[in-house]
Amino acid sequence: MNSVYIDLAIGLVLAFLLFSMLVSGLNEGLVRLLGIRGKFLWAYLRDTLDGPDGKKSWIPSTIGEVFGRLPFSKDARPAFSDLPAPVQSTATTWSERLYERLREIDHRKDGKTSIASIPPGSFAMAVMEIVTGEGGVPTLLAKLKEGHSPLYGPLNGVWDTAEGDLDAFRKGVEKWFDGEMQRLTMLYRRYVRWVIAALGLVLTLVFSMDSLEYGRAILTDNAIRAQVAATADGGVRSVSGLRDKCPDHPNDPYACVTEVLSAPAFVQIVGNAPVSVKIPDTGSPKWSWNGGEWLQRMVTPGHWPGFLLTFFALLFGAPFWWDIFRRLTGIRVRAGEATK
Incomplete structure (x- = not known):
């Protein structure tokens, strides 16, 4: 059970770190351009x-x-x-x-x-x-x-x-x-x-990143992995519980498992922007307009607490979330870098 909560914490911190880095990059680009x-x-x-x-x-x-x-x-x-x-x-x-x-x-x-x-x-x-x-x-x-x-x-x-x-x-x-x-x-x-606050707000709304929803998606990922492990032990019959998650492969359980595992929580959360992209097994990426669903998320009060949480998290900045991520994962910093 502890590993589930650790996965949840690392997933959230990693998402906040990546989005904070994007905010910092946009800010630096704006500062340099002007x-x-x-x-x-x-x-x-x-x-x-x-x-x-x-x-x-x-x-x-x-x-x-x-x-x-x-x-x-x-x-x-x-x-x-x-x-x-x-x-x-x-x-x-x-x-x-x-x-x-x-x-x-x-x-x-x-x-x-x-x-x-x-x-x-x-x-x-x-x-x-x-x-x-x-x-x-x-x-x-x-x-x-x-x-x-x-x-x-x-x-x-x-x-x-x-x-x-x-x-x-x-x-x-x-x-x-x-x-x-x-x-x-x-x-x-x-x-x-x-400026960082304004960019953080824009980024949160553009990606409609609901942190609470993202946390639930991480827990769902863990449940799916457990179900896949049970499928591997129980054979093809035990895959029936996964079929509702991938209706495109009703008769191919292994393709179903592949599709589920290739779309983790983070991929799903960044796919809520007005324009989304899917990369098929063959062929070029497919871009699609997602404006209707994005607007629906914006006007749904249930998503607002998650948006607000994401916005406040981005205000802490990338250095803060990198330090938290390093502590959670045990990544060590070289002595020369630690003194800078």
Whole structure:
């Protein structure tokens, strides 16, 4: 009996893991297609180095702006350049001057920079290169203050703390930027969670995945396996109980058993989408419209608790379900991977 419950738990966790991975893949594809991660970073840098664009902040403040205004309005990212950093800067903004010091690690993407993550050490070194070009920290701070750059406040505080020590100033800038990136990452993830929730809801409804129904199907699979085992011991006569499950093979018990075992619970649950596919023994796959049955499932209140359970399960994300799956199956993680 325990093995039945273990099979049920593994089956549910595996389904949640696969669907969570699909949600994560769709989200990552959307982010890459729209360049949201890079635009989010450079919108923050524009705000921090150059100040808002007029009266409006570069960085979005709502989920609608993240996936509405940010991808399609004025791009905050600098233009891509494959040239090394110039000896004397020709940039007109501080964010463009920063990019001059970082563009050697860049690669082309739609004419704009593809840099979507800046290590704190690289940022600190870029600032030190700008300091050298300006003739010292005091001169740089004076220009930042004169240009009303929001970066003046943090750098001035770091310089006061360093008490004139350039190495301490560099480490202070690195530490400050590391904290800013952590804060920005938390803000970005807060927005992305809403997108993952929306994708999870869409995926749940498209596949009409009722977790409670799926659990019952797994238990049914176990019962069928037990019945097949009894059939093997009892001969052809004992197969009569399976015939109602495969009316296409009323006189061929072995074809009946094959058909039953080749359509496990997971195959059945993903077959509830508006468009389904069946792969016959011979010939090409057959696509069929399943819109009527799918719509019937959507309007049947009995399926709603299962849909809701699936939706909330997908919110936990693929890493959570992978950890649960690993614990249930006893899969070991190598020591090097566990420390990452």
